[in-house]
Amino acid sequence: MILVTGSTGHFGNATINFLLEKGVSTNEILALVRIEQSGDDFKKRGIGVVVGDYDNYASLVNAFKGVEKLLFISGSDVAKRLSQHENVVNAAKEAGVKHIVYTSFQRKNETETSPLWMVAQSHIKTEKWLKESGISYTILKNNLYMDFLPGFIGEKVLESGVIYVPAENGKVGAVLRSEMAEGAASVLATTGHEGKEYDFTNAEAVTYQEIAETISKASGKTINYISPSAEDYGNTLAKYGVPAEVIGIFSSFAVAQAKGELDGESANLEKLLGRKPLSIKDFLTNLYTTAL
Ligand SMILES: NC(=O)c1ccc[n+]([C@@H]2O[C@H](COP(=O)([O-])OP(=O)(O)OC[C@H]3O[C@@H](n4cnc5c(N)ncnc54)[C@H](OP(=O)(O)O)[C@@H]3O)[C@@H](O)[C@H]2O)c1
Numbered sequence: 001m002i003l004v005t006g007s008t009g010h011f012g013n014a015t016i017n018f019l020l021e022k023g024v025s026t027n028e029i030l031a032l033v034r035i036e037q038s039g040d041d042f043k044k045r046g047i048g049v050v051v052g053d054y055d056n057y058a059s060l061v062n063a064f065k066g067v068e069k070l071l072f073i074s075g076s077d078v079a080k081r082l083s084q085h086e087n088v089v090n091a092a093k094e095a096g097v098k099h100i101v102y103t104s105f106q107r108k109n110e111t112e113t114s115p116l117w118m119v120a121q122s123h124i125k126t127e128k129w130l131k132e133s134g135i136s137y138t139i140l141k142n143n144l145y146m147d148f149l150p151g152f153i154g155e156k157v158l159e160s161g162v163i164y165v166p167a168e169n170g171k172v173g174a175v176l177r178s179e180m181a182e183g184a185a186s187v188l189a190t191t192g193h194e195g196k197e198y199d200f201t202n203a204e205a206v207t208y209q210e211i212a213e214t215i216s217k218a219s220g221k222t223i224n225y226i227s228p229s230a231e232d233y234g235n236t237l238a239k240y241g242v243p244a245e246v247i248g249i250f251s252s253f254a255v256a257q258a259k260g261e262l263d264g265e266s267a268n269l270e271k272l273l274g275r276k277p278l279s280i281k282d283f284l285t286n287l288y289t290t291a292l
Contacts, residue, residue, distance in 0.1 A: 001029075001066055001068050002024065002028060002067070002068070002069045003031075003032055003050070003069070003070050003071070004016050004031055004032065004071045005052075005070070007032055009073065010177055011103065011177060011184070012073050014181035014182070015071060016042070018186075019185045022186070022189045026046035027046065029047050029048065030047070030063075030067065031047055032051075032063055033049055033052075034053050039051075050063035051063065054080075054085070055084060060091035061091045063091075063095075064091055064096075067097050068098045069098065069100075070092055072100050074102070074103050074105075081122035082122045085122055085125070085126040085129070086125075089126065089129040089130055090133075093134070093135060098136060099136045100130060100135050101137070101187050102126060102127070102130055102138070102140065103180075104127055104140060104141050104142065105120070105143075106173075106199060106200070106261075106262065106264050107123075107124075107141075107261055108260060108261055109259070109261060115251075115256040116252055116256045119252070136195065138187050138193040138195075138196050138198070140180070140183070141199045141200060141201075143202065144173075145180070146176045146177070146278070147176065147177050149280070152167075152253070153165075153208075157223060158215075158288070161221060161222055161223055163211065163224070164226050164228060164236065165233070166258060167255075168227045170257035170261075171207050171257070172206065172263070173202040173262060173264040173266070175200055175201060175277050176277065176278050179278060182272075183198070183268075183269050186272040198266075198268040198272070199268050201264035201268075202279060203265060203266070203279065204279055206280050211225070211284060214281045214284045214285060215284055218287075218288040219289070230251050233247075233251060233254070234247050
């Protein structure tokens with residue numbers, strides 16, 4: 001039995017669809033949901049539904065009973081994630097789960113000086129708990145979702161002609177979220193992944209300068225890249241009414257990119273997908289050609 005947490009979210013839902021595509025039968029899949037009725041669509045498709053909340057340890061032990069493989073999708077509430085993830089790992093141990101596949105994140109700096117420490121610390125701790133749990137594990141080190149790149153680039157980029165992000169010349173190896181989910185499904189549906197850590201990063205990482213050049217070529221408009229200081233970036237976004245929390249997240253990722261934290265290139269996903277993941281340049285070319 002394979003249980004997918006975060007099944008109502010983008011990553012989990014896509015993984016379940018890829019598991020079915022790969023021939024895993026509906027009665028071998030369980031979807032973990034927080035509220036019973038969130039599982040109605042899964043039930044209609046013959047997929048089992050169990051109720052559990054990362055904040056409720058007993059609910060997790062109950063939900064994980066009889067589960068062989070658990071896709072543990074990191075929680076979305078960063079402030080509560082440490083205790084939630086501890087609950088998941090301990091509950092999996094108590095319930096006798098055999099193998100956990102965990103969606104972690106890519107990084108180089110594992111100290112508090114990391115611009116992404118807010119996000120990083122719970123992932124790093126969770127990986128440690130997994131390794132100490134005695135349960136067999138696979139860690140997926142996810143780069144930035146490529147789906148988020150247009151948000152950094154700015155929705156009015158073709159009008160403004162400017163990409164304004166404090167990422168300097170740092171590279172990002174972003175991957176389409178659905179392709180990461182497909183990779184996760186491949187890990188769950190096949191054997192030989194015990195104790196492995198896979199970098200879910202693209203085959204080619206790029207700078208925002210290269211991104212600007214790609215969009216220029218695709219759209220026929222000249223797009224310039226400006227890398228301001230993080231402070232100027234924050235002030236400019238605030239002037240446009242962007243909430244402080246959103247500015248914080250965007251700044252952290254951009255500054256992390258400037259420092260090389262997201263600069264990774266790997267063939268791990270290519271092996272799992274049986275093809276190269278969609279490149280950042282092709283993704284942007286499709287997006288900004290059709291935007292014309
Ligand atoms: N690599 C990246 O660029 C990147 C970017 C953003 C996020 N992430 C991480 O990747 C994860 C998956 O991404 P996504 O796009 O699929 O996120 P998403 O669409 O927001 O889905 C999050 C899922 O987690 C579930 N969840 C949240 N809190 C929970 C709790 N207390 N107990 C049980 N389930 C809970 C949600 O359930 P409900 O439907 O009940 O809310 C939902 O199914 C995120 O949670 C985050 O940790 C990575």
